[in-house]
Amino acid sequence: MGAAAYSIQGLRIAPVCDTADMVLVIPSTGNTLQVCRHQYPTFEEFLDRLEELEVDTLVCGALSRDLQYRFAAHEITAIPFICGKVSCVIEAYQAGVNLHECFAMPGCRCMNGRTRRTRRQRHARI
């Protein structure tokens, strides 16, 4: 299992991942670390850094489709439209709770645990 990353703003999940600056990376083993997106000249280099840290899941707030595809191209599955305190979200995710049942952003509950899946993910499930 790879590392999980959380797009954060202060102590909460950042409401908009596209503009968020900070990502908290929690590896399966080892220390938690923060990656600042704007330290990297391009978004591609930021993605390379996440890949280096073996991130395979990103828990975040609102996420545009373009960006989700770019994460998917780096084998990072996004769990978008999540809100709440970072500590609670991490605890729930690590306990295997469906985040969309407890931490969905207002107006996004009807997704009922479904995230927008990319073609790659759909194929992977088949």
Added chain:
Amino acid sequence: MEAIGASCSEVFKSSMCGAGCPLLETLQTGKPIIGKSGYIINQEGDKIPISISTAVLKNEFGEIIGGAETFRDLSEIWSLKQALDKRSHVGNLTSKSSLMQKIFEVIPAVAQSPSTVLILGDTGTGKELIARTIHEQSGAKGRFVAVNCSALPDTLLESELFGYKAGAFTGAVKDKPGRFDLAEGGTLLLDEIGDISPALQVRLLRVLQERTYEPLGSTTTKRAHLRIITATNKDLGELCRKGLFREDLYYRINVVNIQLPPLRSRKEDIPLLVEQFIQRFNVLQNKQIDRCSPETISLLMAYDWPGNIRELENVIERSFILCTGQEIEIHHLPQEILRVRQVPVSADIHSAHDLLDAQAIMGALERNNYNRLAAAKELGIHKATLFRKINKLGLQIPKSRS
């Protein structure tokens, strides 16, 4: 119901939520904000362009009791604006030059086709950026991978491109995917293609023809589902004539050909590029530089830029290190650019034009041994006009050597 009690940023999902919250600013300053642009992300992941206006709510005693925020959907205006901008923008590329606009016109069509593309242009003209834009416009779900073919020796390049199996050679302790593997479903840019060896040219030709390859030490063939873009600053036709580049490979990679103009042929883009670099370095170096002074822009416009956009970027980066104020001044520029300063520069909008005039006149005079009549003929102007310009620009001309 879901919105009640929730944080407004989590309800609106706007690009301005967080550090740039307009409502917070209004509540802090007491001043309304009108028409601040941004976007919100809907549940489908679409970006909806909006403008936000804010105002404070006051009670009967004039005390601030809250704030109001109104959103305006700009989708329609945005689509009209995009239609207009399409002529000067493609992806992250921006240019006002007619030469570049011709390229912008073909990029969307090229991106949608699976054909191999050959990008030609001097060093530093942005070949990789064009390749990346084609990849982004293509909607390919795989990633963009760039390889500089001249940066690696032949044997290493082969294993880098095609990957290898464990035990293929000493030190190959485990399988390593190649760049073809990494770019699966996406785009592979082979930069400096003119520098690869004849042996690798043969292997590459086979991949392009058969769309299959074998990693080193592997007995199984892999299919390559990706687009290949090649780039070079060399004249491949000339290399073919000299027998240094295989003609069949040249024809195979030269399906669609994009020729990038050097920066000296698109000087009208310099202010635009400078602005982009300033924004970029402000973020990277945590500075607050607003712009270049008009005199600095004039000098940048007068310079010939043999290193093209890369050189311009380096000059701006250097200026950022030296600049402690909010404006990049002439003294922040390197010597080679200051050398073009042949006339006193004034801070008006005509200074760039004057510098270009002075440079053209000095060049023509030097080529014609300072014979003013011959220089005027070369410039296509009357000798009286030349004299008038020399006086106006205050150029110091030695006497004719002939």
